[in-house]
Amino acid sequence: xHANCRRVLMIVAVNAGxxxxxxxQQRPIKIQVSHLAADVHMLTGAGGNLAxxxxxxxxxxxDSEYAQLTDKVLDAIKSVTDKPIRIVxxxxxxxxxxxxxxxxxxxxxxxxxxxxxxxxxxVEQVLRGMxxxxxxxxxxxxxxxxxxxxxxxxxxxxxxxxxxxxxAHTDGDSIVxxxxxxxxxxxxxxxNGTYPFIDVNAGGSIDGMIKGVDAGLALADDKTKIIPGxxxxxxxxxxxxxxAMLVTVRDRVKSLREQxxxxxxVIASKPTKDLDAKWAKSFAPDMWVGIVYDGxxxx
Numbered sequence: 219x220h221a222n223c224r225r226v227l228m229i230v231a232v233n234a235g236x237x238x239x240x241x242x243q244q245r246p247i248k249i250q251v252s253h254l255a256a257d258v259h260m261l262t263g264a265g266g267n268l269a270x271x272x273x274x275x276x277x278x279x280x281d282s283e284y285a286q287l288t289d290k291v292l293d294a295i296k297s298v299t300d301k302p303i304r305i306v307x308x309x310x311x312x313x314x315x316x317x318x319x320x321x322x323x324x325x326x327x328x329x330x331x332x333x334x335x336x337x338x339x340x341v342e343q344v345l346r347g348m349x350x351x352x353x354x355x356x357x358x359x360x361x362x363x364x365x366x367x368x369x370x371x372x373x374x375x376x377x378x379x380x381x382x383x384x385x386a387h388t389d390g391d392s393i394v395x396x397x398x399x400x401x402x403x404x405x406x407x408x409x410n411g412t413y414p415f416i417d418v419n420a421g422g423s424i425d426g427m428i429k430g431v432d433a434g435l436a437l438a439d440d441k442t443k444i445i446p447g448x449x450x451x452x453x454x455x456x457x458x459x460x461x462a463m464l465v466t467v468r469d470r471v472k473s474l475r476e477q478x479x480x481x482x483x484v485i486a487s488k489p490t491k492d493l494d495a496k497w498a499k500s501f502a503p504d505m506w507v508g509i510v511y512d513g514x515x516x517x
Contacts, residue, residue: 247287249294252451254443255399257374261294263287265314266447269403270295271396273374276304279327280394280403282318291318303327305371307380308361309405309447310388311338311420313352320359330369331361332382334390334421344419383407386430387414387447389421393430395437403445404434410449410456412499413463413506416513423513424468431461448500463497471510481511 249263261268264287269280277299283291295303306323308316308331316339319329339355371378379395387406394403406414407430416422435457438444444452470489479487485504494503501509 247290249283249287249290251294251297253298254401254445254451255396257376258396258399258401259298260445260451261291262450263290265317266309266312266406267403267445267449269394269396269401269445270298271373271376271378272299272301273376274301275374276301278305278307278371278373278378279303279322280307281309281315281405282306282322284314285317285321288318288321305330307331307392307394308335309392309394309403310390311335311343312388312406312417315405315447316355316359319361320356323358323362328363329359329361330363330365330380332390332392333364333366334388336361336364338388338390338420345417381433383430383433384426385421385423386416386426387422388417391430393434393437399443400439400441401443401445402434402438404430404447404457406447407431407434408444408446408449408452408457408460409500410446410452410460411497412449413497413501413503414448415501416509418509418512424464424471424510425513428461428464428468431457431464435461463493466493467507467510471507472514475511475514481508481515484511 247264249261252260254260257272259270261270263283265284266281268283271278277295303322304327306319306327306329323329339360341354343352368381376399377397379397380392382392391405391407393405407427416424416427438454440454442454444457446452467490471484474484474487485507490503490507
């Protein structure tokens with residue numbers, strides 16, 4: 219396999235949270251903690267961004283990172299509070315968001331997620347284009363409580379709303395709104411500054427991603443601090459720019475498909491060439507266009 223092809227496949231694997239050991243073993247990783255507002259903190263490591271809400275009774279944690287980084291996540295939490303992690307909310311099923319579940323559950327945390335997250339974690343999954351099969355998660359890692367639409371935690375002084383959205387990145391996506399703190403965690407509906415990964419095999423599509431961003435924008439104002447699934451802390455202006463990129467790519471690929479172009483023809487036409495300098499930081503453009511096309515085809 220050509221070196222560039224290997225690099226592309228590795229990038230996809232990392233973004234999808236499917237090679238937990240690679241980043242954790244090849245370079246030292248520190249979990250960075252940023253205080254956002256009131257009792258809400260953002261944690262950034264190698265996988266998906268986490269959020270922690272601290273109350274007298276303990277910590278409510280959004281996502282759990284790669285399994286190999288659980289000790290570092292715990293150390294990061296301890297730098298903020300000596301309270302235990304009581305609840306972990308998973309925003310979707312990918313390894314870089316649920317990898318720490320098993321360990322945290324064994325230490326007493328209750329795992330909560332949308333019902334589709336438990337379903338996907340319970341059985342083998344396949345990542346299209348990589349021929350990679352993901353085995354079922356251990357029983358201890360599965361969500362203890364699942365929900366269908368939404369739920370609200372009154373956690374200390376904070377009101378935390380967990381809202382399932384229609385299939386976007388996957389079919390189990392939830393976004394999390396810390397209402398009083400005016401902080402919004404959009405999980406992998408939002409990759410700040412780069413083309414996102416869309417898990418087509420798990421029900422994702424670019425139309426769904428756009429609708430997911432819209433759901434986030436409906437909850438935000440110009441002062442909202444927005445935690446993306448990947449990338450630095452963001453805001454409404456950057457989220458709108460990201461949405462505009464998604465719409466542009468969607469419309470271009472859709473137009474080519476409607477002209478009868480095949481997947482290969484659409485990719486060869488380079489519909490994102492004027493966007494790639496800004497957005498092609500995690501994906502080779504050809505792979506990104508293929509993902510967009512595949513989501514449309516499945517729908």
